[in-house]
Amino acid sequence: MSESKADSTTEPRWLSAAENQAWRALLPILELVPAAIDAQLKRDHGITRFEYNVLAMMSDSTDNTRPMTDLAVMTNGSLSRLSHAVGKLETRGWLVRYASGEDRRISLISLTEEGRAMLEKAAPSHVGEVRRLVFDVIDPANLAALTEILLPVAARSIGDDDAGAAEPSRP
Amino acid sequence: MSESKADSTTEPRWLSAAENQAWRALLPILELVPAAIDAQLKRDHGITRFEYNVLAMMSDSTDNTRPMTDLAVMTNGSLSRLSHAVGKLETRGWLVRYASGEDRRISLISLTEEGRAMLEKAAPSHVGEVRRLVFDVIDPANLAALTEILLPVAARSIGDDDAGAAEPSRP
DNA sequence: CTCCGGTAGTTGAATGTTGAAGTATTATTC
DNA sequence: GAATAATACTTCAACATTCAACTACCGGAG
Numbered sequence: 001m002s003e004s005k006a007d008s009t010t011e012p013r014w015l016s017a018a019e020n021q022a023w024r025a026l027l028p029i030l031e032l033v034p035a036a037i038d039a040q041l042k043r044d045h046g047i048t049r050f051e052y053n054v055l056a057m058m059s060d061s062t063d064n065t066r067p068m069t070d071l072a073v074m075t076n077g078s079l080s081r082l083s084h085a086v087g088k089l090e091t092r093g094w095l096v097r098y099a100s101g102e103d104r105r106i107s108l109i110s111l112t113e114e115g116r117a118m119l120e121k122a123a124p125s126h127v128g129e130v131r132r133l134v135f136d137v138i139d140p141a142n143l144a145a146l147t148e149i150l151l152p153v154a155a156r157s158i159g160d161d162d163a164g165a166a167e168p169s170r171p
Numbered sequence: 172m173s174e175s176k177a178d179s180t181t182e183p184r185w186l187s188a189a190e191n192q193a194w195r196a197l198l199p200i201l202e203l204v205p206a207a208i209d210a211q212l213k214r215d216h217g218i219t220r221f222e223y224n225v226l227a228m229m230s231d232s233t234d235n236t237r238p239m240t241d242l243a244v245m246t247n248g249s250l251s252r253l254s255h256a257v258g259k260l261e262t263r264g265w266l267v268r269y270a271s272g273e274d275r276r277i278s279l280i281s282l283t284e285e286g287r288a289m290l291e292k293a294a295p296s297h298v299g300e301v302r303r304l305v306f307d308v309i310d311p312a313n314l315a316a317l318t319e320i321l322l323p324v325a326a327r328s329i330g331d332d333d334a335g336a337a338e339p340s341r342p
Numbered sequence: 343c344t345c346c347g348g349t350a351g352t353t354g355a356a357t358g359t360t361g362a363a364g365t366a367t368t369a370t371t372c
Numbered sequence: 373g374a375a376t377a378a379t380a381c382t383t384c385a386a387c388a389t390t391c392a393a394c395t396a397c398c399g400g401a402g
Contacts, residue, residue: 014298018314019306025321026305027224031247032328034201042390048358053198068381076202081359083382088358105367105380127185134197135190137323137332143189145313146320150196152308157203161308213360219388239351252389254352259388276350276397 033133040129045122050077051085052126055094055119058111065110067100076158094118204304211300216293221248222256223297226265226290229282236281238271247329265289 015023038049045052057074058064066074072082086109089095094115100106111119138146155161186194209220216223228245229235237245243253257280260266265286271277282290309317326332 013302015302015306016311018311018318022309022314022318022321023301023305025318025325028247028325028329029321030201030205033324034205036328039390050358069379076199078360079381080361080383084358087382103368103380107381124184130194131184131186131190133327134194134324135186137327138193138320140187140189142316142320143193145316147189147193147196149309149313149317150193150200153204153305154196154199156304156308157207158199210360221388240349249390250351251353251391255388258352274350274398278351 036133037126037129041122041126044125045118047118047122048085050075050081051089052119052122054082054085054089055111055115056123058095058109059116059119064116065108068107068109071109089115092118207304208297208300212293212297215296216289218289218293219256221246221252222260223290223293225253225256225260226282226286227294229266229280230287230290235287236279239278239280242280260286 034049041047041049041052047055053075054071057071058066060074068079068082068086071086072079075082077085086095086097086107090097094112096110096112097107098110100108152161205220212218212220212223218226224246225242228242229237231245239250239253239257242257243250246253248256257266257268261268265283267281267283268278269281271279323332
């Protein structure tokens with residue numbers, strides 16, 4: 001990894017003043033909002049934000065049943081991370097895991113009644129924390145604009161993004 | 172503007188439709204942008220995003236020297252997290268740690284030449300990743316609006332926010 | 343001066359996350 | 373129809389983070 005000077009073609013391209021200001025606002029949010037949500041969920045309900053999202057995504061599916069890979073996409077987590085989390089949630093009785101009959105590689109996850117009850121118990125305080133951290137300090141008139149601005153960023157991070165396809169694809 | 176008169180009965184105060192849309196955009200960003208930045212820094216330079224920010228904050232100080240507590244505030248991290256991180260950065264030779272003469276409880280951190288070199292080596296690709304993830308997909312005309320909307324959220328998470336100080340403690 | 347509370351930071355155990363390697367099953371190619 | 377590749381996870385070891393002690397030091401009260 002040797003680099004000494006800016007390449008004429010791949011120069012560093014520092015952030016503009018406006019970008020810098022935006023980044024200085026976004027950086028603490030990226031650091032602290034997840035941390036605060038995690039702390040609240042762990043303190044009040046003994047689960048992580050990721051585990052909460054797993055339960056929430058499960059309860060969103062109509063039949064309460066999803067393959068691991070679907071869940072991984074829905075929760076924006078790696079399969080490994082999800083596998084660990086599901087293992088823990090299963091021992092707590094909130095999820096069950098069983099092999100699909102059609103394709104035995106597939107682990108189907110199902111939300112139990114206890115899991116749904118847990119989610120419904122945790123949801124109000126979680127929403128309260130999200131509201132306290134985020135929506136209490138955003139003027140409702142700005143919500144649509146914020147969403148418009150953030151959606152492409154979300155799409156880019158997720159990777160289902162046209163410009164992202166400009167990156168060399170793996171053969 | 173913000174009032175939480177909601178009685179302690181089952182009054183969850185769900186998110187409005189507009190809030191829900193904003194949250195659905197923000198949630199993957201909170202999950203994936205830090206993860207992507209972490210992955211890039213670790214892959215290309217063997218450091219975490221937090222360690223990068225420690226080095227960056229150190230290089231911002233004019234005399235390259237800061238007490239732990241200052242650094243913790245600047246990096247939005249706990250003292251414990253910072254202590255572990257500084258320990259690692261010190262063994263790599265990028266920081267040094269020494270007791271203050273005036274108050275021996277205080278650990279003063281100083282950025283070494285190697286530390287500065289490391290930061291300067293890592294900075295371009297880090298900025299590149301930030302640009303790729305965030306600023307490449309934001310219309311520059313929207314940057315000021317985004318900053319305006321996000322600044323109060325950042326202030327609330329950091330806690331230097333008057334309404335945040337009125338938080339009731341739950342037994 | 344001595345005790346005592348508060349401050350600054352460190353340490354250690356427990357837990358969560360990651361990335362690589364491993365297992366089991368299915369699909370494809372020859 | 374065997375060999376090979378690809379898929380869908382699971383597991384393991386290394387590492388990061390948290391929370392709760394714990395140490396060291398300072399400032400004041402008596």
